[in-house]
Amino acid sequence: MDLQLLKKQLLQDLKNVSSAQDLQDLKVKYLGKKGEITLLSKNLGKLTQKERPKAGKSINELRVLFEIKSGSLLSKIEKNEIEESLEKDSIDISLPVNNLQNGSLHPITRTIDKICEFFSSRGYLIEDGPEIESEYYNFDALNIPKDHPARDMHDTFYVDVETLLRTHTSPVQIRAINKRSVPLKVICPGKVYRSDADQTHTPMFHQVEGLLIDEKVNFGNLKQELTDFLNFFFKKNLEVRFRPSYFPFTEPSAEVDIMDKKGWLEIMGCGMVHPNVLKEAGVDPNKYSGFAFGLGIERMAKLDYEMDDMRLLFENDVRLISQS
Amino acid sequence: MKILKSHLEEKIGKKKNISKLAEQLTMLGLEVDSVESLKKDYCIDIDLTPNRGDCFSVLGVAREIAANDCIKLKKEKSLKVNLSGKPITNVTIKDYDACPRYCYSEISNLSSKDKNNNVKKLPEFINHRLEIAGINSINPIVDILNYVMLDIGQPMHAFDKNKIDGDIQVRFAKSNEKIILLDKQKINTSQDCLLITDKKKPIALAGVMGSYDSSVDLETNAIILESAFFSPKSIRGKGRRYGIQTDASQRYERGVDFELQRKALLFAISLIHEHIGGVSSDIKEISSSKSLPSRKLINLSISTLNNKLGTSLSITEVKKILTFLEISSSSGPGDPLVKLKPPSHRFDLEIEADIIEEVARLVGYDKLPLEKVKTSFQEFSKTAYQNTLDLKKFIASQNFQEVINYSFIDDRLQEKLGLTKGMIKVQNPINEKLNSMRTSLLPGLLNNLISNSKRGASFLKIFEEGKVFSKNKKISELNRFAGIIYDQEKKKGWRESGSYNFFSQKEFILKLLNFSNLQKIILKPSSSKLLHPKVSADIFKAGKKIGSFGEIHPIVLKKVNLKKSFFYFELDSLELFNEKKVELIEPSKYPQVQRDLAFTVPEHLIFKDIESAIIKNSGNNLINLKLFDLFKGGDLPKNHKSLAFRITWQSKKETLDDLYIESIVKEIEKNLKDNFKVELRG
Secondary structure, eight states, X not given: OOHHHHHHHHHHHHHTXXXXXXXXXXXXXXXXXXXXXXXXXXXXXXXXXXXXXXXXXXXXXXXXXXXXXXXXXXXXXXXXXXXXXXXXXXXXXXXXXXXXXOOBOOHHHHHHHHHHHHHHHTTOEEOOOOSEEEHHHHTGGGTOOTTOGGGGGSOOOEEXXXXXXXXXXXXXXXXXXXXXXXXXXXXXXXXXXXXOOBTTBOSEEEEEEEEEEETTOOHHHHHHHHHHHHHHHHTSOOOEEEEEOOBTTEEEEEEEEEEXXXXXXEEEEEEEXXXXXXXXXXXXTTTOEEEEEEEEHHXXXXXXXXXXXXXXXXXXXXXXHTTO | OEEEHHHHHHHHTSOOOHHHHHXXXXXXXXXXXXXXXXXXXXXXEEEOOTTOGXXXXXXXXXXXXXXXXXXXXXXXXXXXXXXXXXXXXXXXXXXXXTOSEEEEEEEESOOSBOTTSOBOOOOHHHHHHHHHHTOOOOOHHHHHHHHHHHHHOOOOEEEEGGGSOXXXXXXXXXXXXXXXXXXXXXXXXXXXXXXXXXXXXXXXXXXXXXXXXXXXXXXXXXXXXXXXXXXXXXXXXXXXXXXXXXHHHHHHHHOXXXXXXXXXXXXXXXXXXXXXXXXEOOOEEEEOGGGSOOOOOEEEEHHHHHHHHTOOOOHHHHHHHXXXXXXXXXXXXXXXXXXXXXXXXXXXXXXXXXXXXXXXXXXXXXXXXXXXXXXXOOOOOOOHHHHHHHHHHHHHHTTOEEOOOOSEEOHHHHHHTTOOTTOOBOSSOSSGGGOEEOSSSHHHHHHHHHHHHHTTOSEEEEEEEEXXXXXXXEEEEEEEXXXXXXXOOOOOTTOTTOSOOHHHHHHHHHHHHHHTTOOSEEEEEOOOTTXXXXXXXXXXXXXXXXXXXXXXXXXXXXXXXXXXXXXXXXXXGGGGOOOOOOOOOOOOOSOOEEEEEEEEEETTSOHHHHHHHHHHTSOTTEEEEEEEXXXXXXXXXXXXXXXXEEEEEOOSSSOOOHHHHHHHHHHHHHHHHHHHOOEEOO
């Protein structure tokens, strides 16, 4: 056949291809054992020495043409086929999934962690202590002897004559010194109990106690540390105020207030560890000094989460606490 | 304590701006709770701390302001009072330590009513000041005594002379003495109660409240007026014990100025004479000076003071501050220590630190400089806190919501659930629903489940970490993790995974144990009475039970009136904190060989036993054994099931040949057949 005619026919055939199978059939038609291009190559021998190179070259060009054209056609066809199959896999991705309840930590846990994160980064160890405590650790060792009016500030739950539910996390001060020796930096989050219930009080609540004992610790250190902490916690530069107060286990004692929208707001108690407490824990008050502080977690959470009723925190309505 | 601004100004001798005054008081440690604006005046409510008994009067508060303003208090005008004759009644003090000073006077020819039988009126300013302070008007005599207490801080008491029998004693109670108090409460005193008695009976619980029978009324025409100093120790705790807190007991237990009694008595007599009338005897004082509180000298080192406060105050500055606080000081030239003596009204100044606080207070806490902490290095160690938090985060990541319940709970609920072993009761619970310490986290979680499902939750995954308490000779506190999975959602159509079941829970528990680096865990059917005996497991670590999980026992559901079942787990927290030493082993380069074997197994045999038998006979090149199919029925014999395993071997040293594998398969087959009558299928 005439080469020009064959080329024309070949291009026409390629145009009519619509599937991978069509393409395979064409390949057989042109390049198979009895294919038209194959046959032409076989007949090259019949040509003269002079005609042969030119004809060979033309045949080869035709073969290359076919391969290029069919190659690109194939990838086009395959792409179309994948696309069609994708369509068949189509689903409604907007359908809901099974039981998607997002797990989360309780707001109190988050608040405690935010506080511990700060003090941890400053090298404080995080300690723990018993919740059922002896009168000794909860009161006596903290310079609050029996019948001391300061005991009136704590509405104490008793489980027997000398055993109670700790009314504050301060007993951990003595326990930590006994356990670890000074110098020392500890922080202790935990549950505490007082017989009190209204919008701002629950009979169980949480405190974080901090204690730092070293040589040459002064009141300025306490002010700096707690100011830094409050700025960290509330993520802004707060106006912070220290004012005199009274805790039997610190001297001098202070309350810390921050400036809130409505005015000064009491946020935590603190002070320099009372020499009697150091002595009781076997620490020489002439060599060492320290500061201690305690803060109510619910109050911090209340401010942080802008909620009013603390009791809600323990009703465990998943709709509420899962927001944290 | 509520006082009027004008009353305070009268004592200080100058006018103050109200908001500055309130700020000043607060910054002195006398926290102003609120300021109420009145006609031409203000009512200031001060929240006194228990250490400042000396501020429990207008005089005391004024003293603080004056010291802070570096001025002297206005001098009281001297009182001219007509006194004549010795009192008839004798007073004896049996215990001078409890009552170091007792001053009294007898007033006769008294009448609280005028000629027209109307009750005599006290001046308006007295009535108003008492009303503001929240002190109820009783009768003119008692009102005057209360006014003296409000004004200068000395609690006083008047006995109706005609109602008492002879001489007076101040002594501790004998066993079982009874007294009916003014509020008509009858109390049985104990031997540590200080009493005022006449010849026959107690007439007052000293420093707390007088007796009803000896009380002054509108008909009283003769009184014995008491102005005493009782030691704080002898009064403390009595009010609380009998549930009576009086204005007097609150002041006495914090400490009343022990130099004030005579002055207060004179003041009261002068007011009585002026507004009620009567004739008074001389003032008689019974006292023992060696029993009066001693004001020990306190050594103050100025350098210690400056070190503790971060200040650089001079000795002169410090002495000036202390002088205004009426703390007397003495020191020789060049003496590093200043010797200090606190005044008789201060009961809270005993050691150097107390003085340092006084100086800090008067300088102003806000003026003390801030200073970065420079402390010694402390080695970091991970404590239970971090471990607990890691686990909490893991559990929350498995879609559990954390809850926090009270540690105390209704004992009836614990009883219902059979959780009373070692249960600790709270002796004075806030209410009966919170009267026992929890022995398990289940009751609290159950309450959460009930309340949340009432609110319409059909799916709930909650967990709690916290302590459970029990007493067996000693009190023990154990940290636990527990949780509830409640799935009552209806699922059809596109959600194929189905409802939460035992194996969903087992998968979670195993993930949790793996997260906790717990290896070599053994699961056994649970012995817990709270769980379904057929659908639950106990977890053992080195022979020790560390927790359980599974479906809740139907009996529990019945007892708490729940219709729908749920899954529960409870684990000992401490057992979940494990350090893991990891060694990375390079995987073998040789090919793996796999065989699928299916066995016909009698129904009663459990998977674990078959699996163990296969492992035992699979040689030391076994690297994996997986159950991939389990079915019953079909062409299987009755009461049989088919278990299909995929077993994989791989050697670290060589390519395993077929003959080796065939011999192992034969060994497995023979062993199962001989020991369990288990046949290889097809």
